Amino acid sequence: EVHLVESGGxxxxxxxxxxxxxxxxxxxxxxxxxxxxxxxxxKGLVWVSHINSDGISTNYADSVKGRFTISRDNAKNTLYLxxxxxxxxxxxxxxxxxxxxYGFGYWGQGTLVTVSS
Amino acid sequence: QSALTQPPSASGxxxxxxxxxxxxxxxxxxxxxxVSWYQQHPGKAxxxxxxxxxxxxxxxPDRFSGSKSGNTASLTVSGLQAEDEADYYCSSYAGSKIxxxxxxxxxxxx
Numbered sequence: 308e309v310h311l312v313e314s315g316g317x318x319x320x321x322x323x324x325x326x327x328x329x330x331x332x333x334x335x336x337x338x339x340x341x342x343x344x345x346x347x348x349x350k351g352l353v354w355v356s357h358i359n360s361d362g363i364s365t366n367y368a369d370s371v372k373g374r375f376t377i378s379r380d381n382a383k384n385t386l387y388l389x390x391x392x393x394x395x396x397x398x399x400x401x402x403x404x405x406x407x408x409y410g411f412g413y414w415g416q417g418t419l420v421t422v423s424s
Numbered sequence: 425q426s427a428l429t430q431p432p433s434a435s436g437x438x439x440x441x442x443x444x445x446x447x448x449x450x451x452x453x454x455x456x457x458x459v460s461w462y463q464q465h466p467g468k469a470x471x472x473x474x475x476x477x478x479x480x481x482x483x484x485p486d487r488f489s490g491s492k493s494g495n496t497a498s499l500t501v502s503g504l505q506a507e508d509e510a511d512y513y514c515s516s517y518a519g520s521k522i523x524x525x526x527x528x529x530x531x532x533x534x
Contacts, residue, residue: 342523344470351427351528352462352470352513357521366521402469408476409517410460414469 309333309413311403316418323393323422329386329403329415337361337381340406343388345399346417355401356388371397393422428453428514428526435532436504444529446497446514452524454495458517461490461499464528465510473512474499501531509533 315327329341343355356377357366365377376389386403400419404411429447436442446453446461453459459477462470472481474490477497487502497516501508514526 344525352464352515352525354515354523354525357523359521364521368522407460407472407481409456409458409523410472410475410515411462411470412472412475412481414471416469 309405311405311413311415313401313403313415313418316401316420318421318423319393320424321394321422324389324391325393325420327388327390327401327403327418327420329388331384331386331403331405334405334413336379336384341377341379341386342404342406342411343377343386344402344404344411344414345397345420346402347396347399350399353399357406358386390420393420395422398422426524428516428524430512430514430526430529432527433530433532435534436501437534438504438506440504441500441502442504442531443498443500444512444514444531446499446516446526448495448497448516448524450495452516452518453492453497455519456517457492459490459492459497460515461488462513462515463508463510464513470513504533506533 310332312330358377374392378387400417402417405413461474464470477492
């Protein structure tokens with residue numbers, strides 16, 4: 308069974324940094340594209356970032372480009388999202404998701420990031 | 425990276441059918457057969473319901489179906505049941521390893 312567990316969320320001040328992790332199990336992580344998707348409180352889903360299976364290719368939404376960095380450790384079956392220069396508008400639940408033919412096939416339970424002073 | 429357009433709400437009585445639209449452009453919905461749909465109940469993670477426009481993952485009831493015409497994709501839920509009440513989101517691949525979601529539709533079962 309596919310299992311994705313996010314961690315690392317919390318309260319951070321504007322301008323601060325946070326690193327999210329997503330522990331994967333139940334599938335061949337090293338062969339899978341992965342994504343981060345976020346959802347602000349009471350709002351819709353927004354795609355944030357994608358990484359290919361070997362971590363060489365990464366892509367970002369314009370809203371986070373230059374501030375967020377996606378990475379992965381295939382030996383640890385773990386996906387990461389390094390978030391720098393955080394803004395109030397980055398406040399959201401952050402989900403990791405396994406790609407499924409250019410969709411989001413499996414989702415974690417999410418981790419809440421709150422950016423506030 | 426503009427969001428796809430969905431109606432904010434939809435509703436139907438038990439047993440009826442309801443269709444939710446998702447309008448994009450020729451750069452996303454119209455340009456690729458990579459439209460997918462997600463169901464999200466309050467406080468829960470989204471769940472994939474349809475992928476590649478028309479395909480249902482294992483375990484998703486065949487009451488859920490997808491289609492596409494031009495720049496607009498649609499999700500139809502037939503034989504509405506109380507448990508279908510949820511938020512529904514569409515997403516589309518937009519090329520260059522970029523993805524976009526719709527704003528979401530709240531489906532109410534009357």
